[in-house]
């Protein structure tokens with residue numbers, strides 16, 4: 003029973019068209035299908051699922067040895083098999099004693115790096131560490147892309163009310179001269195601290211942006227020590243950073259057992275800590291650690307990341323829904339959909355299993371979203387009336403950091419209304435009744451009614467945070483990290499590599515050469531013609 007994903011899919015097939023709304027005849031459903039961890043509450047009662055199906059999912063997860071796989075990750079087994087690496091971002095937010103027991107001899111280096119990072123933050127804030135011109139820093143520019151950008155970006159945005167240090171922290175990721183120019187116009191050269199983040203220190207976009215900013219600083223500043231004094235880097239590739247011109251004392255290490263998209267908890271978080279202070283950064287990590295403990299110890303039926311993962315698989319494979327909408331109804335969480343797009347799709351957007359076999363099931367959904375209520379005036383039309391059912395995660399904070407309470411109430415009401423509308427829908431007969439009550443003629447009712455029906459039966463989760471604080475936000479990020487890990491494990495793929503991004507990088511380099519006059523037989527006539535149009539326009 004329930005040995006294979008296929009068994010789960012067969013079970014789901016039988017209930018695909020069941021009405022979610024009718025499941026609420028069980029008066030205890032909302033209580034039963036919800037769980038709390040710290041400051042986060044998850045209501046999953048609006049999913050198309052019942053007790054026996056959840057039990058089947060738990061049983062299947064047990065049969066897949068999920069508990070063992072979770073232990074393997076936390077204990078540092080090399081579960082990233084294609085790169086022969088452990089996956090230990092959780093150790094970065096663990097207690098000192100746990101760090102020692104997991105990381106062994108590396109623990110000391112990790113703790114020293116944490117201390118060094120905290121010292122940099124203290125010294126920059128107190129003015130002990132000054133710019134090359136002897137002034138206090140006013141701004142920080144973080145340069146990095148992908149996993150060396152999204153975590154910082156989402157946390158900086160979410161924790162704006164906790165930016166207590168007075169430093170203005172900016173991020174530069176995209177390789178676009180316009181974005182670079184924007185920063186140059188905005189930033190004061192003499193008082194900007196730069197943090198270059200690149201695990202490999204070979205990433206084209208980051209190196210190009212860093213070089214442009216470096217040249218700009220060198221040409222605009224009076225002091226030629228500006229790079230040595232005002233720049234820091236986070237990387238595993240120390241030699242490359244030194245060749246780039248940074249002083250060794252200004253390099254904080256990374257380790258190959260921390261994946262880029264799970265690296266916020268390492269020194270990669272330096273720009274964030276420079277905004278929210280050391281205390282804020284510790285609280286962020288403590289929230290994540292709280293979720294780690296819960297994930298490691300809670301039974302599957304109470305385990306929030308496991309539940310989210312299994313519900314996602316139920317929707318993706320069982321009910322064959324191919325997308326996932328992330329809809330935070332909180333301005334501070336507006337960067338979350340973009341962050342989760344990377345974390346989820348770069349981790350699990352794969353079709354080959356850990357042993358190289360072609361998987362015979364679908365994996366990561368297409369993740370998209372936007373802050374509410376903007377989405378309601380855009381793509382939610384499709385969610386209500388197209389044939390595609392798009393499972394949704396609604397995320398709200400019960401208490402807003404804004405003083406505009408009436409706005410917050412309207413925002414939350416809209417959020418609850420959308421999950422209800424997506425579930426209830428509106429049938430043809432309901433619409434006809436409404437039109438008739440409003441006095442429409444029978445001809446008008448017949449022609450208008452089909453346009454006004456809503457399919458309903460769209461499943462959703464609602465996540466409530468007491469408020470968005472460093473601690474609750476850390477827990478939220480860890481929740482999704484673990485959800486994605488569980489899904490990858492159950493889909494039997496490696497969530498921790500990203501070979502799919504390589505071909506584009508190779509072809510990008512080749513195209514640059516063709517733009518400079520080299521011949522290529524590997525490119526299609528379409529691309530060659532586009533290159534020629536670009537060259538003509540130059």
Ligand SMILES: O=P(O)(O)OC[C@H]1O[C@](O)(CO)[C@@H](O)[C@@H]1O
Pocket residue numbers: 147148149150199200201202203204205208262263500503
């Ligand atoms: O930190 P790096 O080495 O510059 O890499 C940046 C990002 O590029 C990727 O390799 C691919 O997008 C990510 O996994 C990584 O986070």
